[in-house]
Amino acid sequence: xKVVVCVKQIPDPATPYTLxxxxxxxxxxxxxxxDDTDRYGVEMGLQISQATEGTVTLVCMGPTGxxxxxRQALAMGADKAVIIDDPELRGSDxxxxxxxxxxxxQKEGFDLVISGTESTDGYSxxxxxxxxxxxxxxxxxxxxxxxxxxxxxxxxxxxLAGYDVVTSRLxxxxxxxxxVVEPRYPTFKGIMDAKKKPVESLTLGDLGVEPSKAQKVASxxxxxERSAGRKVVDEGEAFREIIALLEQRKVI
Amino acid sequence: xxxxxxxxxxxxGAPSALGLELLAKARELGEATVVYVGDGGDEPFATLGDxxxxxxxxxxPGDRLPSGPLAAALADRMGDDPPDLxxxxxxxxxxxxxxxxxxxxxxxxxxxxxxVRLTDSGVETDHEIFGGTRIATATMSGKPHIVLARPxxxxxxxxxxxxxxxxxxxxxxxxxAEATVTETHVEEREGPQLGDAKVVVSxxxxxxxxxxxxxxxxxxxxxxxxxxATRAIVDAGWVPYAxxxxxxGKTVKPAxxxxxxxSGAMQHLVGMKDSTTIIAINKDPDAPIFSVADLxxxxxxxxxxxxxxxxxxxx
Numbered sequence: 001x002k003v004v005v006c007v008k009q010i011p012d013p014a015t016p017y018t019l020x021x022x023x024x025x026x027x028x029x030x031x032x033x034x035d036d037t038d039r040y041g042v043e044m045g046l047q048i049s050q051a052t053e054g055t056v057t058l059v060c061m062g063p064t065g066x067x068x069x070x071r072q073a074l075a076m077g078a079d080k081a082v083i084i085d086d087p088e089l090r091g092s093d094x095x096x097x098x099x100x101x102x103x104x105x106q107k108e109g110f111d112l113v114i115s116g117t118e119s120t121d122g123y124s125x126x127x128x129x130x131x132x133x134x135x136x137x138x139x140x141x142x143x144x145x146x147x148x149x150x151x152x153x154x155x156x157x158x159x160l161a162g163y164d165v166v167t168s169r170l171x172x173x174x175x176x177x178x179x180v181v182e183p184r185y186p187t188f189k190g191i192m193d194a195k196k197k198p199v200e201s202l203t204l205g206d207l208g209v210e211p212s213k214a215q216k217v218a219s220x221x222x223x224x225e226r227s228a229g230r231k232v233v234d235e236g237e238a239f240r241e242i243i244a245l246l247e248q249r250k251v252i
Numbered sequence: 253x254x255x256x257x258x259x260x261x262x263x264x265g266a267p268s269a270l271g272l273e274l275l276a277k278a279r280e281l282g283e284a285t286v287v288y289v290g291d292g293g294d295e296p297f298a299t300l301g302d303x304x305x306x307x308x309x310x311x312x313p314g315d316r317l318p319s320g321p322l323a324a325a326l327a328d329r330m331g332d333d334p335p336d337l338x339x340x341x342x343x344x345x346x347x348x349x350x351x352x353x354x355x356x357x358x359x360x361x362x363x364x365x366x367x368v369r370l371t372d373s374g375v376e377t378d379h380e381i382f383g384g385t386r387i388a389t390a391t392m393s394g395k396p397h398i399v400l401a402r403p404x405x406x407x408x409x410x411x412x413x414x415x416x417x418x419x420x421x422x423x424x425x426x427x428x429a430e431a432t433v434t435e436t437h438v439e440e441r442e443g444p445q446l447g448d449a450k451v452v453v454s455x456x457x458x459x460x461x462x463x464x465x466x467x468x469x470x471x472x473x474x475x476x477x478x479x480x481a482t483r484a485i486v487d488a489g490w491v492p493y494a495x496x497x498x499x500x501g502k503t504v505k506p507a508x509x510x511x512x513x514x515s516g517a518m519q520h521l522v523g524m525k526d527s528t529t530i531i532a533i534n535k536d537p538d539a540p541i542f543s544v545a546d547l548x549x550x551x552x553x554x555x556x557x558x559x560x561x562x563x564x565x566x567x
Contacts, residue, residue, distance in 0.1 A: 129351025234551025
């Protein structure tokens with residue numbers, strides 16, 4: 001089975017994010033990491049491709065940089081990667097992102113597309129759904145479990161009340177939640193092999209997608225600040241301060 | 253007058269709380285048509301009228317996954333005369349339908365909005381970024397504007413309107429884009445829920461282990477509190493996703509929020525910083541959570557929580 005997994009390189013969430021002056025776009029350093037939540041999709045893809053003697057292709061949009069994030073996903077075992085990297089894509093909205101990804105996925109061919117539910121740096125949370133519309137497939141979203149027999153796919157779709165069992169024929173797009181599977185750690189061999197795996201680079205021109213600047217970040221302002229209150233170092237009695245405050249707020 | 257379509261899902265036979273919040277905003281911006289997804293009936297329709305809906309488009313997907321058929325139906329229904337704005341919530345099915353609809357219409361969308369305004373040139377939305385410390389204001393041209401707003405951004409409010417006209421929205425066959433819901437599982441829910449509890453007690457990495465989450469549950473009992481968690485411990489598999497508070501989880505605004513062993517990552521802060529009173533317990537005196545806490549205890553959760561639980565139990 002031909003599995004495509006959407007992944008994203010993002011600035012390390014442990015570092016402070018900054019915005020570019022003028023455009024207010026997120027500054028993306030040369031060194032980016034694999035979005036941690038993408039590891040679940042990569043693992044799911046690997047398990048499905050191994051069970052069906054298939055392949056896993058990573059599709060990614062954004063500046064390649066030193067490609068460290070992509071190498072992380074390749075080191076887990078994916079076969080190849082396609083990166084859509086075009087300066088015209090800077091500041092793209094969700095629709096253009098989805099169009100670029102969909103065009104690359106179509107070019108690659110697929111039975112199943114897997115992605116996370118939202119990225120950690122942009123979190124628009126609608127890319128898998130947009131992909132499904134552009135690829136004319138169903139979007140089986142927020143999966144906490146995924147099973148496929150090669151002709152159809154069945155997931156547990158998270159809901160507010162619990163979960164629904166949802167099924168469709170392939171091809172399909174599935175978005176997976178963190179925890180759907182336990183992601184493997186790359187082995188030393190995996191890391192060495194990743195250096196030799198093919199990484200293809202595509203531009204918007206290659207894909208026939210028009211850039212757009214319909215959306216703008218017009219301004220950035222400080223939110224009304226919530227001021228810090230009292231800080232107490234616990235020396236065995238600090239719990240009494242909490243009790244006093246709970247009483248004051250009339251919740252006990 | 254501007255025309256606004258607003259997406260409202262049915263929960264347990266009634267319009268969802270999120271849907272009624274969105275409707276309040278839609279009514280403020282213009283004439284509100286509700287896209288209602290569920291069984292419907294006199295009671296939910298009257299509630300929607302009371303909250304200001306001037307018209308209803310009623311869709312009953314049954315056992316079909318709604319997104320594909322609904323996006324197609326809405327695109328067909330608006331034809332050449334789209335509304336100015338289509339308002340969705342940042343919620344599961346809302347995201348599914350909004351994403352597909354935007355791609356189908358070839359228009360952009362703005363998600364995670366905390367406020368939305370219609371202007372002469374289009375739409376303007378506010379978004380809390382960097383853990384809610386800054387507000388990004390975005391603009392978008394093209395029509396219709398599709399906006400997804402975070403839960404609890406607006407206050408639901410009855411306005412005393414009449415029962416609106418109801419038009420059945422036929423859902424077309426979408427062929428290869430169809431998916432079927434074959435089973436629905438409702439998980440046992442015990443105690444107060446995150447969305448409406450007066451007190452929320454949440455735990456993070458600082459608890460040290462999955463077992464230690466028991467402290468959070470024991471503290472919640474005497475306070476009749478809902479229990480929450482950070483994304484870090486949800487991803488680690490300590491507690492289910494349903495407990496996650498933050499950017500990619502639930503937004504809560506309780507009277508009192510107790511953060512135990514939570515450092516205060518931006519991802520978490522955005523989901524709880526609007527609580528009326530915040531109490532934080534953390535070993536690290538420099539933890540960012542202390543910058544939003546009304547009372548910050550620099551201490552070990554394994555010492556402070558048992559003392560607190562015992563004191564509350566003995567009251």
